[in-house]
Amino acid sequence: MKNFMITAFLIILALVFYLGxxxxxxxxxxxPVDHEQEGLNEQIVLNFSHVVAENTPKGLTAAKFAELVxxxxxxxxxxxxxxxxxxxxxxxxxxxxxxxxxxMIAPSFSKVTDWIPEWQxxxxxxxxxxxxxxxxxxxxxxxxxLLRMLxxxxxxxxxxxxxxxxxxxxxTDSVIKPQDLEGLTLRTMPSDMLVRQLNLVGAETKxxxxxxxxxxxxxxxxxxxxxxxxxxxxxxxxxVQKQMTITNHGILGYAVMINGEFWDSLPKNLxxxxxxxxxxxxxxxLKQSEAMNRQxxxxxxxxxxxHIRTLSETEQLEWREAFEPLYNYYESHYGKKLLRxxxxxxxx
Ligand code: LMR
Numbered sequence: 001m002k003n004f005m006i007t008a009f010l011i012i013l014a015l016v017f018y019l020g021x022x023x024x025x026x027x028x029x030x031x032p033v034d035h036e037q038e039g040l041n042e043q044i045v046l047n048f049s050h051v052v053a054e055n056t057p058k059g060l061t062a063a064k065f066a067e068l069v070x071x072x073x074x075x076x077x078x079x080x081x082x083x084x085x086x087x088x089x090x091x092x093x094x095x096x097x098x099x100x101x102x103x104m105i106a107p108s109f110s111k112v113t114d115w116i117p118e119w120q121x122x123x124x125x126x127x128x129x130x131x132x133x134x135x136x137x138x139x140x141x142x143x144x145x146l147l148r149m150l151x152x153x154x155x156x157x158x159x160x161x162x163x164x165x166x167x168x169x170x171x172t173d174s175v176i177k178p179q180d181l182e183g184l185t186l187r188t189m190p191s192d193m194l195v196r197q198l199n200l201v202g203a204e205t206k207x208x209x210x211x212x213x214x215x216x217x218x219x220x221x222x223x224x225x226x227x228x229x230x231x232x233x234x235x236x237x238x239x240v241q242k243q244m245t246i247t248n249h250g251i252l253g254y255a256v257m258i259n260g261e262f263w264d265s266l267p268k269n270l271x272x273x274x275x276x277x278x279x280x281x282x283x284x285x286l287k288q289s290e291a292m293n294r295q296x297x298x299x300x301x302x303x304x305x306x307h308i309r310t311l312s313e314t315e316q317l318e319w320r321e322a323f324e325p326l327y328n329y330y331e332s333h334y335g336k337k338l339l340r341x342x343x344x345x346x347x348x
Contacts (some may be wrong), residue, residue, distance in 0.1 A: 001067040024038070044077045048104040049087040049096070053234035057163045058106055059083050059287035061281050068277035073270055079104075083213040086134070090189075097191035098154050106161060106254040116149045118334050120193035121342060125249045125323035133346040134162050134251055135286045147255070154260040156277070159282045161256055163228045163287040163293045165248040169241040170224030171305070176245065176315060184223040187213055193326065194226075197250075201322055205241075205261040210235075217241060228252045230289075233296035244300070247319055256282075273284045277289055319325050 023295025048066070052058050059081075066079035088096045088126045093105045094112070113119050121127070128134050137143065138160040168175055168186075175181060184203030195205045208216055210231075216222045218240040225237065231252070233236060256278065263271065300306060311319070330339060 023193045025225070043075065043138070044266070046077055046079045047082065047087070048079055048106075049082045049093055049102045050106050051085040051090045052083065052231060054075075054083050054132065055227075056230045056234050057285060057292050060288070060292070061161055061285040064284055065277055065281035069274060069279055072141040072273040072277050077270060077274070085209070087210040089211050091134060091209045096278060097257060097259055100259050100261060102257070102259075103260050105236060108163075108189060108255040109160070109253055109255050110189040110194055112150075112255055113191045113193070116146075117192070118149065118338055119146065120191060121334065121338050122253065123143075123191050123197070123250060123328060124326055124339070125197055126320045127342060128165075128251050128346060129217075131162070131164075131286075131290045134253065136345050136348070138162060138253065138286060139282075140345050142338070142345060145338075150255070155257045156260050156263045157255055157257050158278045159256045161254040161282060161285045162289045163230060163252040163254065164289050166226045166228055166250045166252055167232070167244050167246050167248070168226050169232055169237055169244045171220070171240075171242050172223060173242060174309065175224075175243065175290075176311070177307065178319050181224075183219075185291075187216060187222045187257055188224040193330070196326060196329065197323060201326065213237065214240060216324055219320055226250070229293040229296040229300070233300055238300050238303050238306045241306065243309060245310065247316065260344060277317035 046069070048062055050058055050062060052140065054060070054063070061240070062081050062083075069077050069079050070134075082102075084185075087093075087102060088105075090107055091112055093102070093107060094115070096102045096162070097105045109119050109122050113123070115242055130138070143160055146160075150157040164170045168181070170181075170184060170186075172184065173182070178201040183204070185204040185206060186198050187208045188198060188205045190207050208222070213225055213227075214235055214237060217225065217237060224241065226249075227237065232244065238244070258274075297308075301308060326347065
């Protein structure tokens with residue numbers, strides 16, 4: 001009887017392993033296929049993974065892009081979007097793209113600075129004053145120069161999308177001066193410039209991927225973080241923070257990229273359709289993102305227990321001065337050329 005039980009147990013165990021291998025249990029979710037669609041075999045599926053909510057500048061622009069691609073290719077390409085780190089968290093998505101496990105991603109440029117340290121220029125506080133400044137740089141010749149730097153990583157850069165200006169949220173009562181961040185532990189994205197920015201005003205920093213931020217704030221492992229209004233609202237950070245200071249100190253933008261081999265495998269007419277769709281979607285993004293952030297702010301203004309403080313011009317000047325040494329740091333490590341080019345573009 002005992003032998004029978006052991007044999008039965010081993011057979012069941014072997015069956016579980018066999019089925020697991022066949023159906024990929026324990027692996028990342030396999031990508032769904034719509035088996036009812038016409039011409040399935042000829043259709044090219046382009047999987048686009050990102051980490052934010054659907055009702056954000058990146059989420060909505062990705063949806064617009066998908067619609068435009070399908071329209072412009074007469075359905076020859078289907079863009080499947082996976083939001084909210086469903087497929088890959090932001091620590092995983094660059095490798096997934098490089099390996100061709102996913103065809104498109106749009107990480108914030110800060111998260112690409114490990115590959116391209118020069119991109120830290122975009123993280124310099126107060127480099128951009130208005131939405132028009134961002135638009136000018138994200139559509140001008142500097143954009144092309146920056147995106148070409150991706151070529152050597154088996155990735156083709158298609159565009160820069162904007163989210164908006166970043167603000168600080170904290171679990172403390174009131175952050176008005178830069179020194180009010182002293183001693184707090186703040187979450188950062190993986191960018192040396194962002195870490196330096198916070199260390200400069202006496203804050204401790206810890207890196208964390210976007211999908212973990214809410215829980216880490218809730219658990220009190222972080223006292224605060226910096227992000228755009230639409231991200232703070234759509235991820236509910238206001239529920240686990242006491243206040244937000246409207247500093248507009250930096251910007252959050254995205255490098256939209258496609259796997260190099262996938263791109264090269266596409267016929268010319270489909271490449272053109274993707275480029276056209278991207279141009280249209282980007283123009284829409286650069287126009288709409290400001291309004292989306294304004295709407296998010298309006299919604300948070302009514303949240304009980306969440307205090308919003310907007311800096312006066314004099315108060316903002318103190319933050320600018322506090323962050324000024326970062327410009328010298330950037331120039332001495334990465335040269336003046338890119339920085340001057342951007343400063344010139346935003347001045348025009
Ligand atoms: C963050 O990690 O805070 C942002 O980069 C998330 C995003 O993609 O907007």
